[in-house]
Amino acid sequence: MQTDPATGPLDGLVAALDIGGTKIAGALVDGEGRIRVRSQRPTPARDDGETVMGAVGDVLAELADSPLWEAAGAVGIGSAGPVDAYRGTVSPVNVPGWRDFPLVERVHKATGGRPVTLVGDGVAMTAAEHWLGAARGHDNALCLVVSTGVGGGLVLGGRVHPGPTGNAGHIGHMVVDMDGEPCACGGRGCVERIASGPHIARRALENGWRPGPDGDASAAAVAAAARAGDPVAVASFERAAQALAAGIAATATLVEIDIAVVGGGVAGAGEVLFAPLRRALTTYATLDFVRNLTVVPALTGTDAGLLGAAAAAVA
Amino acid sequence: MQTDPATGPLDGLVAALDIGGTKIAGALVDGEGRIRVRSQRPTPARDDGETVMGAVGDVLAELADSPLWEAAGAVGIGSAGPVDAYRGTVSPVNVPGWRDFPLVERVHKATGGRPVTLVGDGVAMTAAEHWLGAARGHDNALCLVVSTGVGGGLVLGGRVHPGPTGNAGHIGHMVVDMDGEPCACGGRGCVERIASGPHIARRALENGWRPGPDGDASAAAVAAAARAGDPVAVASFERAAQALAAGIAATATLVEIDIAVVGGGVAGAGEVLFAPLRRALTTYATLDFVRNLTVVPALTGTDAGLLGAAAAAVA
Numbered sequence: 179m180q181t182d183p184a185t186g187p188l189d190g191l192v193a194a195l196d197i198g199g200t201k202i203a204g205a206l207v208d209g210e211g212r213i214r215v216r217s218q219r220p221t222p223a224r225d226d227g228e229t230v231m232g233a234v235g236d237v238l239a240e241l242a243d244s245p246l247w248e249a250a251g252a253v254g255i256g257s258a259g260p261v262d263a264y265r266g267t268v269s270p271v272n273v274p275g276w277r278d279f280p281l282v283e284r285v286h287k288a289t290g291g292r293p294v295t296l297v298g299d300g301v302a303m304t305a306a307e308h309w310l311g312a313a314r315g316h317d318n319a320l321c322l323v324v325s326t327g328v329g330g331g332l333v334l335g336g337r338v339h340p341g342p343t344g345n346a347g348h349i350g351h352m353v354v355d356m357d358g359e360p361c362a363c364g365g366r367g368c369v370e371r372i373a374s375g376p377h378i379a380r381r382a383l384e385n386g387w388r389p390g391p392d393g394d395a396s397a398a399a400v401a402a403a404a405r406a407g408d409p410v411a412v413a414s415f416e417r418a419a420q421a422l423a424a425g426i427a428a429t430a431t432l433v434e435i436d437i438a439v440v441g442g443g444v445a446g447a448g449e450v451l452f453a454p455l456r457r458a459l460t461t462y463a464t465l466d467f468v469r470n471l472t473v474v475p476a477l478t479g480t481d482a483g484l485l486g487a488a489a490a491a492v493a
Numbered sequence: 494m495q496t497d498p499a500t501g502p503l504d505g506l507v508a509a510l511d512i513g514g515t516k517i518a519g520a521l522v523d524g525e526g527r528i529r530v531r532s533q534r535p536t537p538a539r540d541d542g543e544t545v546m547g548a549v550g551d552v553l554a555e556l557a558d559s560p561l562w563e564a565a566g567a568v569g570i571g572s573a574g575p576v577d578a579y580r581g582t583v584s585p586v587n588v589p590g591w592r593d594f595p596l597v598e599r600v601h602k603a604t605g606g607r608p609v610t611l612v613g614d615g616v617a618m619t620a621a622e623h624w625l626g627a628a629r630g631h632d633n634a635l636c637l638v639v640s641t642g643v644g645g646g647l648v649l650g651g652r653v654h655p656g657p658t659g660n661a662g663h664i665g666h667m668v669v670d671m672d673g674e675p676c677a678c679g680g681r682g683c684v685e686r687i688a689s690g691p692h693i694a695r696r697a698l699e700n701g702w703r704p705g706p707d708g709d710a711s712a713a714a715v716a717a718a719a720r721a722g723d724p725v726a727v728a729s730f731e732r733a734a735q736a737l738a739a740g741i742a743a744t745a746t747l748v749e750i751d752i753a754v755v756g757g758g759v760a761g762a763g764e765v766l767f768a769p770l771r772r773a774l775t776t777y778a779t780l781d782f783v784r785n786l787t788v789v790p791a792l793t794g795t796d797a798g799l800l801g802a803a804a805a806a807v808a
Contacts, residue, residue: 260780260781260782262781262782269781317657318656318657332747332748334649334654335654339649339650339748341633341748341749341782342632342633342749343749343782345749345780345782346747346748346749347747347748348746348747348780349746349747351746351779351780352743352746352747353669353739353740353742353743353777354668354669354671354743355669355670355671355672356669356670356735356736356739356777357670363779363780364779365742365776365777365778365779366776366777367739420671421671424668424671424682425668427668427680428667428668428669428743428747429747431663431664431666431667432647432661432662432663432664432667432743432744432747432748433647433654433656433661433662433747433748434656434657434658434660434661461680461681462668462671462680462681463680464666464678464679464680465575465660465663465666465678466575466577466584467575467577467656467658467660
């Protein structure tokens with residue numbers, strides 16, 4: 179357990195869990211969005227469901243050791259999807275031991291009956307950006323996480339819009355190329371199939387880009403090559419940017435947003451991604467009510483999941 | 494003026510205007526959704542803005558002649574778009590004399606200072622279907638009008654979601670074919686570019702379909718040919734259905750809806766459209782939380798615009 183040096187009133191203190199395929203992070207977060215206590219475990223992603231739940235229990239137990247624990251009135255969970263907030267279950271793609279796992283009920287019991295709110299990780303990141311990040315003050319926004327997958331969430335009418343099952347804003351599986359390649363979700367031509375980190379790298383390799391002496395064939399390596407002027411690397415990012423722009427423009431056309439906030443590892447490519455993304459948006463976002471849409475990088479960084487889970491708990 | 498035979502209490506009576514490129518319809522609608530008084534004028538669409546407003550004034554004056562007028566507490570307007578509900582202006586594509594025309598202010602003055610609510614025609618149709626039609630009882634729905642253009646509207650969390658400017662649900666200009674043909678909106682690969690009536694007819698003609706002796710080359714004639722088994726006509730409807738399915742699936746993925754209601758002239762093609770639409774949806778709507786999506790025909794018919802404008806006035 180790590181206790182952060184932040185001090186101050188404990189008003190609105192909540193417990194937050196950020197559950198992914200690699201780690202399970204927990205925190206006590208105060209009403210100002212400061213992380214007061216932290217705890218973390220690796221996700222035993224290949225083990226059975228009870229073992230994974232055991233790691234969640236360890237994270238919660240460590241938080242409960244804090245003298246601040248009693249002040250935490252509620253628990254928020256942001257989890258890798260799919261989630262079903264209506265039923266309180268999760269089925270994270272990368273955690274096969276959890277299928278329709280009743281996480282809300284289990285965490286409710288493990289925390290002495292505290293109220294528990296579950297959202298998908300894209301919605302959590304959106305809640306964080308709306309509370310403390312680049313979407314702050316925007317009543318209608320789309321936030322995206324472009325990484326191994328492409329996730330997202332919506333702010334509509336001044337509030338995070340999780341949808342009935344907590345999956346709304348799932349821009350990664352919007353169709354932008356209806357005759358396109360089959361996607362892992364079973365559909366075809368999804369934004370994720372074109373714009374995720376692994377697909378940026380795959381496309382560059384297919385078109386002749388080769389990694390350097392270190393053998394790094396990740397999207398980050400493709401981004402470095404693009405910055406150095408490699409035309410195949412540049413083209414792969416441009417294609418990803420085109421798909422993201424089509425998805426963002428379609429979102430704006432459908433629900434009227436005025437800002438798109440892009441986070442996740444691939445957003446770390448900076449202008450290699452953002453410059454063609456802004457250009458491509460002028461192609462697709464043409465109607466009056468979407469033309470002023472802006473695209474900016476996310477601000478809440480690696481704590482987005484925890485801060486967003488905390489925000490969901492108090493919403 | 495036509496006075497309908499409906500009788501009963503006047504609770505919730507409102508005045509409604511449905512403004513399109515062909516006609517301007519007005520009505521007094523009671524709280525049960527019954528049209529009690531009607532009035533209508535052709536839209537002088539090629540004339541200057543004041544002449545068009547004159548026709549609106551004539552419709553309103555005729556309604557005001559009714560003994561029920563004094564009971565009408567508010568006015569709802571559904572207008573061909575684009576509209577700007579935030580500023581109270583309209584700029585219907587097919588009425589060039591109205592560009593940023595201050596319709597809300599003008600109707601407010603013409604109706605003795607009654608409160609006026611403006612929505613786009615797609616949102617109005619959605620409000621009608623949610624109140625009295627196929628989307629009744631559904632908290633999360635998409636309604637579409639497939640006709641000369643493709644419009645639509647959203648119900649989210651049990652309420653019609655017009656968006657800040659009244660244009661939300663604009664599915665016709667969602668991108669579903671990011672490398673596709675240029676659209677009249679300035680974008681490319683929009684749903685409307687593939688699925689509207691004129692584009693269904695154009696595609697059939699381009700691929701060798703020929704109208705019968707009556708020379709009717711409309712989408713309705715293509716639908717008749719498709720029903721008779723003409724493979725080119727069938728294929729043109731299948732392509733339209735594919736684009737609509739991609740847009741509907743993208744909408745469900747983004748905001749979580751459980752029903753899509755399809756109205757407008759092209760929906761009159763019946764199973765020629767709906768059968769391939771349901772098939773194509775299984776291709777694109779694959780994630781757990783969208784898989785149970787159903788597609789049904791609209792129920793409110795030609796009065797949808799008036800009923801939806803009335804619903805908007807009381808929302």
